[in-house]
Amino acid sequence: MRANLKTANLKSGDLPGDVTHHPYDAYGLPLMVEPASPALAKDPLAVQSWFAEHHRTLEALLPTYGGVVLRGFAIPDTMAFNAMIQCYDTDPNGYAGGLTPRKNIAGKVFEASRVPADQKIILHQEMGYLPSFPKMVAFYCLKPSETGGCTTIGDMRRFQKQIPANLLDAVHERGVLYRRNYRAPGPVSDPLVALFRREWTDVLQVETVEQAEEACRAVGCEAVWEDDGSLSMRYRSSGFVNHSVTGEEVWFAQVQGMHFNQARLAQNYDTLNKAFPGGRPRPIEILFGDGGDIPEDMVTPLYDILDRLAVNLPYEHGDFMLLDNIYTAHGRQPFTGSRDVQVGLVF
Template sequence: MSDRNGWTPLEVRPQDVGADPTAEALAGYLDSTDVGGLLVREKAVVFRGFHVPEDGLDPVLDRLLPHRIAYVHGNSPRTKVGSNVYTSTEYPPAYTISLHNEMSYAHAWPTRLAFYCAVAPASQGATPVVDGALWLESLDDEVREAFGRGVLYTQNLHSGSGLGKSWQETFETQDRDEVDAFLKGTDADWSWGPDDALRVSQSRRSTLHHPVTGAEVWFNQADQWHPASLGDDTAKALAQIMPADELPQSVTFADGSPIPDAYVLQIRDRGLQHAVDVDWHEEGDLLLIDNVLVGHGRRPFTGPRKILVAMSD
């Protein structure tokens, strides 16, 4: 499957590169390959058939991700399972996770992501990926122009009990001083409130130019942070409990004006419309993506699906 421009992630199998179907052979291939150049050229690369076991994943990740980083200030529910290796977003399997670039709401984001199949789903469960330049191009002029002013993200993080993630989970610390020190370098506004709760606001851009190719791509998570993405019933239920700016996460235009529901639904739907599905066939499959050039998401699935993710700056 490919998008309308004919793009699809490159697939690399042992027979394609004259290698044995082992993790050691994959590591050797990566040692002799300009991984950075390959990724910029292809945007996303899938490695299949190397049978990388979970307990042998680290040497491969060391080559795919030169400097693995922690998921600090991440907003998705995950579990840390290794050295800066996490479960992919832990949302119920019946739901689609829309396309996004990891941590595009943050001051700094990972440049690369690697996904690893520890347990393949019984059915479905693909990781869709979308060319960010095509996603931007697919949006109506009205939407692109409106987002030209940027967006403002707001997080309300509790201290252990409440909706959404706690600040302890989000920043991987129990120390408020560590959180303050981290946020001082992020161009964010934040304040501590009653019950040790934390409110963080960040004004960010909506598009980004890739540092190597210069391509302009859609690069924000407004559709995921907007109440409209929750569905009518859920959004209405939450609106009866609390105003939008008190939700665990919310978003407006940078000047504080509301983003129309129709805009975020168009963004979500066109990202999914132009996505290419990367299916998970067996344990050991790996997907490497350029986190600026490509957005990613998740299709619904059945069965135990376990996909791990790691990131590099």
């Protein structure tokens, strides 16, 4: 993040007088910023100039508010969004090695995670399963859905205080191991395998075994070839990170989103458990750092905690949301109708 310890003490009153602002929920997440100047409401070039001048001030507010939403600004399309985030560094690997399919739309803009509309995306910190992850995530709404479809956000500092002590202490002591398994390229007879296990050539955007191993190394993962030709990507993490601005230690483990359990998988659990039995690498799973299973009863309480923390801000066309990826998790509500929400990952 481009802010530093000195600027981290900024408050919303440090924003310029050509905008108004107020916190969205009782805990201040996120800070809503709206134009008080006609030019900012009508002229995309004025908005781009304003953001280039003030983005550091907005970033410095993130440790306090967790996220900032620009609403009512003239950000009419993808190109305007891309022009605003040109000031940021992005991952040189693109989204290679990412958890879900996500294509590049233009410049530094990617589509949101390609997950079916009827499914909820659990609150998580972006790319926490890799050693290199975004410090911030920028969202842009080109088209809101008919119903639902909010980018759910949640305060990870409040979450950490409510994590059961047995899980928190165990992760502190043992860390976590992320293991993702991808099938060999080619047709498969089982539709579940085709649906839930992507080909490693697709995930890593490579063609050969040698290129796959190099791509794993590039994103900080160990490549393990299984006897069926599938590739397991492994990464061990402490489960915590220190915030780059405040130095505070924050929970950064995707236990709730990657653990194989009944509460997360719901009606799909029995089917997936049969297709991907224990003892073999599953498409996505998280273990303790020493390879031991994380007991399901440690994980189940997390989902109620996350639901209580969830903030769902309905999108409007042109919304631009900047989130602190350490302090603020994000997810997605199920939705109906078409929805076009785009993402920029800031490293």
